[in-house]
Amino acid sequence: MLTQVTAAISEHTAPLASDTQRVLAIGGILLIASGMLFGDIFAMFALHPNNARIGAAMYTAAGLIPTGDVDGILAQFMAIGGFLEFRGTKVDTHSHIIHMGYIALLLAMLQPWVALSPRVRHRTAWLFILCAALMPPAIFAIHYVGLAYSPLQDIGWASIFADLFGALLALATVINLYGLWRHVGGRGDGGGTPTYINAVGSGAGRAASRILLVGGLLLLVSGFLYGAGLALYHQFNSAPTEVDILKSIVTAAAAGDRAALDAAFGAFGNFQMLRAINVASHTHINEMGILLLLVSFVQAFVQYPEATRKRWAKLAVVGAFGLPAGILLEIPYGIVGSVIADSAGFLVIVSLMAMLFGLLRYTGASDAGTGGVA
Amino acid sequence: MSRAQRILVLSGVLLLAITMAFGVGYAIFDEHQTLVGMGEQMAGGFMAAADGDMAAAFVAFDNFGAMGAEYSLEIHSHGHWGMLALILIILGLLIERTGLSEARAVALAWLLALSAILFPLGVILQIGPAATLGKALAVPASAGMVLGLLIAAWCLAKNRT
Numbered sequence: 001m002l003t004q005v006t007a008a009i010s011e012h013t014a015p016l017a018s019d020t021q022r023v024l025a026i027g028g029i030l031l032i033a034s035g036m037l038f039g040d041i042f043a044m045f046a047l048h049p050n051n052a053r054i055g056a057a058m059y060t061a062a063g064l065i066p067t068g069d070v071d072g073i074l075a076q077f078m079a080i081g082g083f084l085e086f087r088g089t090k091v092d093t094h095s096h097i098i099h100m101g102y103i104a105l106l107l108a109m110l111q112p113w114v115a116l117s118p119r120v121r122h123r124t125a126w127l128f129i130l131c132a133a134l135m136p137p138a139i140f141a142i143h144y145v146g147l148a149y150s151p152l153q154d155i156g157w158a159s160i161f162a163d164l165f166g167a168l169l170a171l172a173t174v175i176n177l178y179g180l181w182r183h184v185g186g187r188g189d190g191g192g193t194p195t196y197i198n199a200v201g202s203g204a205g206r207a208a209s210r211i212l213l214v215g216g217l218l219l220l221v222s223g224f225l226y227g228a229g230l231a232l233y234h235q236f237n238s239a240p241t242e243v244d245i246l247k248s249i250v251t252a253a254a255a256g257d258r259a260a261l262d263a264a265f266g267a268f269g270n271f272q273m274l275r276a277i278n279v280a281s282h283t284h285i286n287e288m289g290i291l292l293l294l295v296s297f298v299q300a301f302v303q304y305p306e307a308t309r310k311r312w313a314k315l316a317v318v319g320a321f322g323l324p325a326g327i328l329l330e331i332p333y334g335i336v337g338s339v340i341a342d343s344a345g346f347l348v349i350v351s352l353m354a355m356l357f358g359l360l361r362y363t364g365a366s367d368a369g370t371g372g373v374a
Numbered sequence: 375m376s377r378a379q380r381i382l383v384l385s386g387v388l389l390l391a392i393t394m395a396f397g398v399g400y401a402i403f404d405e406h407q408t409l410v411g412m413g414e415q416m417a418g419g420f421m422a423a424a425d426g427d428m429a430a431a432f433v434a435f436d437n438f439g440a441m442g443a444e445y446s447l448e449i450h451s452h453g454h455w456g457m458l459a460l461i462l463i464i465l466g467l468l469i470e471r472t473g474l475s476e477a478r479a480v481a482l483a484w485l486l487a488l489s490a491i492l493f494p495l496g497v498i499l500q501i502g503p504a505a506t507l508g509k510a511l512a513v514p515a516s517a518g519m520v521l522g523l524l525i526a527a528w529c530l531a532k533n534r535t
Contacts, residue, residue, distance in 0.1 A: 077416065174391045228516060283453075
């Protein structure tokens with residue numbers, strides 16, 4: 001068993017030197033790739049049909065207003081509630097898998113500074129990865145399990161388990177924070193930044209790392225500016241709000257004015273589309289930026305020839321820019337934008353899996369005592 | 375760990391733990407109830423309109439709008455704390471590659487860390503009686519985050535060593 005200091009020293013020189021780092025890094029990349037794949041599948045096969053069902057049910061409910069059919073309206077809104085829960089839990093599943101993957105990757109890189117025994121760190125890493133892998137399926141199941149056999153009025157068993165895994169993830173993070181605090185207090189080996197992070201500018205993987213670093217920073221800056229612009233727009237725009245549109249829908253429906261009702265529903269659909277696309281663009285620009293920065297750290301250990309490493313890095317950058325661009329293009333071009341976004345997302349997944357394969361080649365060679373920095 | 379790294383990494387991991395705990399607490403005690411309430415208000419608006427009571431319908435929609443705005447602020451706080459925490463940790467790992475002097479790196483780290491903590495805090499404070507304070511925090515903190523990231527990106531791009 002490695003001691004705390006020797007483990008930290010070896011972890012300073014390679015991102016996958018210890019089992020703890022491997023659990024977190026490989027688990028993290030797998031989580032990110034599976035989260036992106038889930039998002040692609042959800043966007044292609046579930047998101048748009050579900051939105052159409054919500055719109056149709058709401059239109060039916062509005063059509064029942066002049067007849068005074070309160071029970072019929074309630075039934076439509078019960079259905080809408082189900083559709084919204086279907087969508088919300090899928091979006092939450094997608095975002096939580098990816099975010100947990102990011103955190104796992106970062107925790108892997110912070111391990112040299114976590115001044116705890118290798119055994120505690122290893123167990124904490126497994127706790128984090130297991131909970132990160134189990135929480136999203138629990139979120140996914142919320143819609144299907146509902147309140148069956150639940151001891152609580154509003155929260156079902158799937159939610160209870162999702163919350164439990166979330167709490168355990170927070171606990172694992174706090175344990176790492178405690179280790180970092182001990183390191184700062186002088187209990188660790190006193191080492192600086194892991195050498196592979198500071199060595200990114202030279203040696204193996206240099207070009208690929210630079211491509212990813214620049215791409216990631218550009219995306220992050222764009223994402224921040226996009227978010228700031230969005231906030232300013234919401235602050236000062238005078239377009240009708242969602243509530244204004246809802247009022248015009250029921251007013252038109254009550255008056256039996258079909259043309260006004262159709263116009264109001266058009267405005268409502270447009271409002272929902274713009275809101276969803278703007279939020280998704282802002283989120284995906286930032287998430288892709290973070291992803292590129294994270295994978296830029298480990299390029300020296302992706303065991304491929306330099307040209308191959310650069311090719312996967314470029315493809316990852318193209319995909320990372322293409323995904324939010326495709327989402328934005330949904331506004332003028334509809335399904336064409338969706339196809340671009342899904343294809344770009346798939347490109348990122350393939351690049352990520354290729355990098356993971358390169359990392360596994362490195363660890364295999366390293367374990368066999370024949371490898372080293374590629 | 376340099377001083378700038380300590381500030382960025384520790385505040386980043388602390389923020390992660392806080393936002394995870396916030397997410398769990400929010401999911402248990404508020405989110406489901408808020409979503410159910412929003413659904414009830416919207417359905418109630420349509421049902422009141424069907425009963426011919428347009429004033430009650432409008433009140434229900436106003437309530438729906440208020441609950442939706444609150445929900446949006448809470449979700450945005452949780453999401454932004456999580457994302458900004460990740461960015462703090464990444465910049466903590468990269469800060470030595472900016473080529474900034476120790477004092478400037480520490481100043482940049484404080485700007486980023488405080489902005490990352492205060493921006494989502496300002497967003498969530500916009501719910502309730504401290505809304506003005508919330509806006510007063512969120513606007514400069516978001517500007518501080520953009521400025522800090524621009525400085526870091528510029529220095530990283532410039533410093534090729």
